[in-house]
Amino acid sequence: xxxxxxxxxxxxxxxxxxxxxxxxxxxxxxxxxxxxxxxxxxxxxxxxxxxxxxxxxxxxxxxxxxxxxxxxxxxxxxxxxxxxxxxxxxxxxxxxxxxxxxxxxxxxxxxxxxxxxxxxxxxxxxxxxxxxxxxxxxxxxxxxxxxxxxxxxxxxxxxxxxxxxxxxxxxxxxxxxxxxxxxxxxxxxxxxxxxxxxxxxxxxxxxxxxxxxxxxxxxxxxxxxxxxxxxxxxxxxxxxxxxxxxxxxxxxxxxxxxxxxxxxxxxxxxxxxxxxxxxxxxxxxxxxxxxxxxxxxxxxxxxxxxxxxxxxxxxxxxxxxxxxxxxxxxxxxxxxxxxxxxxxxxxxxxxxxxxxxxxxxxxxxxxxxxxxxxxxxxxxxxxxxxxxxxxxxxxxxxxxxxxxxxxxxxxxxxxxxxxxxxxxxxxxxxxxxxxxxxxxxxxxxxxxxxxxxxxxxxxxxxxxxxxxxxxxxxxxxxxxxxxxxxxxxxxxxxxxxxxxxxxxxxxxxxxxxxxxxxxxxxxxxxxxxxxxxxxxxxxxxxxxxxxxxxxxxxxxxxxxxxxxx
Numbered sequence: 001x002x003x004x005x006x007x008x009x010x011x012x013x014x015x016x017x018x019x020x021x022x023x024x025x026x027x028x029x030x031x032x033x034x035x036x037x038x039x040x041x042x043x044x045x046x047x048x049x050x051x052x053x054x055x056x057x058x059x060x061x062x063x064x065x066x067x068x069x070x071x072x073x074x075x076x077x078x079x080x081x082x083x084x085x086x087x088x089x090x091x092x093x094x095x096x097x098x099x100x101x102x103x104x105x106x107x108x109x110x111x112x113x114x115x116x117x118x119x120x121x122x123x124x125x126x127x128x129x130x131x132x133x134x135x136x137x138x139x140x141x142x143x144x145x146x147x148x149x150x151x152x153x154x155x156x157x158x159x160x161x162x163x164x165x166x167x168x169x170x171x172x173x174x175x176x177x178x179x180x181x182x183x184x185x186x187x188x189x190x191x192x193x194x195x196x197x198x199x200x201x202x203x204x205x206x207x208x209x210x211x212x213x214x215x216x217x218x219x220x221x222x223x224x225x226x227x228x229x230x231x232x233x234x235x236x237x238x239x240x241x242x243x244x245x246x247x248x249x250x251x252x253x254x255x256x257x258x259x260x261x262x263x264x265x266x267x268x269x270x271x272x273x274x275x276x277x278x279x280x281x282x283x284x285x286x287x288x289x290x291x292x293x294x295x296x297x298x299x300x301x302x303x304x305x306x307x308x309x310x311x312x313x314x315x316x317x318x319x320x321x322x323x324x325x326x327x328x329x330x331x332x333x334x335x336x337x338x339x340x341x342x343x344x345x346x347x348x349x350x351x352x353x354x355x356x357x358x359x360x361x362x363x364x365x366x367x368x369x370x371x372x373x374x375x376x377x378x379x380x381x382x383x384x385x386x387x388x389x390x391x392x393x394x395x396x397x398x399x400x401x402x403x404x405x406x407x408x409x410x411x412x413x414x415x416x417x418x419x420x421x422x423x424x425x426x427x428x429x430x431x432x433x434x435x436x437x438x439x440x441x442x443x444x445x446x447x448x449x450x451x452x453x454x455x456x457x458x459x460x461x462x463x464x465x466x467x468x469x470x471x472x473x474x475x476x477x478x479x480x481x482x483x484x485x486x487x488x489x490x491x492x493x494x495x496x497x498x499x500x501x502x503x504x505x506x507x508x509x510x511x512x513x514x515x516x517x518x519x520x521x522x523x524x525x526x527x528x529x530x531x532x533x534x535x536x537x538x539x540x541x542x543x544x545x546x547x548x549x550x551x552x553x554x555x556x557x558x559x560x561x562x563x564x565x
Contacts, residue, residue, distance in 0.1 A: 147449040157477030165473025168462035183218035227277030235266025268323025287317025310353035336367030375423040383416035421467035429458035
């Protein structure tokens with residue numbers, strides 16, 4: 001029970017001035033000194049006393065409206081020119097340079113500054129200010145903290161009808177924004193009022209999307225252009241390829257025509273490193289890989305059918321459900337298929353059948369993710385069914401060189417990716433909402449960290465460039481941002497060398513085992529053939545030998561008769 005006391009007072013009584021008056025002095029208390037207490041005191045010199053008399057202030061609290069903050073930037077291209085000189089006009093700039101270079105003051109200033117610059121360059125060459133004098137004697141301070149992770153933010157689908165967060169894309173500029181593709185992948189989803197929009201989120205404001213990407217068909221995949229950060233590429237559920245310019249709003253700039261696009265959902269769309277920064281390519285479950293230029297999206301510039309029989313027949317093509325491209329190998333790309341195969345393609349090949357370089361088989365289900373290692377381009381990761389496998393392109397005829405523990409039961413794996421900072425660390429997402437962090441340099445049978453992120457299946461993963469924050473998208477459209485411990489995102493000494501040695505050792509071991517298996521197969525075939533010959537009927541063997549003998553004699557007589565004649 002709360003006790004309250006209310007009182008009222010007239011407004012005129014508030015703030016009335018105090019009327020002071022002079023009164024004669026009055027002694028209220030007289031305490032005579034006691035010499036006997038002097039021994040209990042300690043003299044102190046000097047003695048400071050601080051006195052302050054101020055009004056007692058009351059504390060009041062109230063809720064104010066949130067300040068709306070907008071980010072604005074300036075793109076500084078070129079400066080230092082006079083107002084009458086246009087920096088974009090090469091004739092004016094070259095003419096102005098010639099005028100300045102003919103000036104005597106310019107020559108004297110350049111000679112003076114050149115002397116100072118030469119002194120600084122000689123000084124830098126003589127003394128390395130960044131030299132590590134005691135790098136070999138570094139001792140790790142304290143024990144390494146155990147692997148851990150914590151949720152720092154959650155981004156929720158603002159729509160009432162929830163959809164799957166199918167793909168995540170970090171902004172190339174310090175990962176300050178996150179583009180999330182929302183799409184329901186259930187066949188013929190008939191729920192009413194389902195939205196087709198996807199969103200770009202600002203991490204400083206996780207409650208409201210920064211930009212809404214509006215389309216007539218849901219987006220399955222999104223990807224930022226590393227050359228032009230404002231361009232965003234998307235692959236749609238109806239097979240179209242679209243792109244946005246985020247400076248001009250959420251409406252797409254252009255889309256490919258439906259009749260020349262993919263026939264199935266686009267599960268992979270990636271920008272290509274070209275001079276113009278406008279080229280891209282896409283892959284779909286219709287079995288095609290198409291190359292595009294956003295300056296002309298009316299038709300694809302190139303086409304590849306994923307027919308591993310190399311007959312270039314669309315009816316024999318395998319459906320692509322994952323796509324990977326690495327800048328370290330600009331002519332090659334990897335395609336993960338619904339049938340469990342991984343196709344290594346080479347765009348520079350002359351004919352379409354030759355573009356399918358190699359096929360790796362190892363999964364019994366769809367390959368939901370495939371990714372090249374950022375440290376070793378010939379090593380790549382694949383995620384499908386219940387395992388994550390590591391492959392080497394040098395072992396063309398063998399199976400994967402390393403793999404996670406194969407347990408054929410629920411939950412299964414839905415996505416995976418490498419750590420951008422540690423060569424032996426990768427992440428996998430499971431259908432029970434668990435994120436596993438593997439470090440094969442230390443543990444190969446069990447994950448270094450297993451974290452329950454959500455009760456819903458995890459469909460998408462994407463770490464930041466620093467490897468410390470990981471975005472996890474769920475089936476209900478929730479994106480959880482996790483911060484992992486420093487031990488899982490800090491490169492240790494000699495870690496690259498140790499990981500490279502481990503991959504090379506496992507590749508040699510797998511090759512030896514493959515050769516041994518082939519030898520055993522050949523030996524088994526020879527034994528089976530010999531056993532079959534031993535089990536034949538002696539009478540049949542005698543008849544066959546007799547027939548061979550008489551046929552040989554007949555041929556010899558004919559030869560001698562021809563010689564005599």
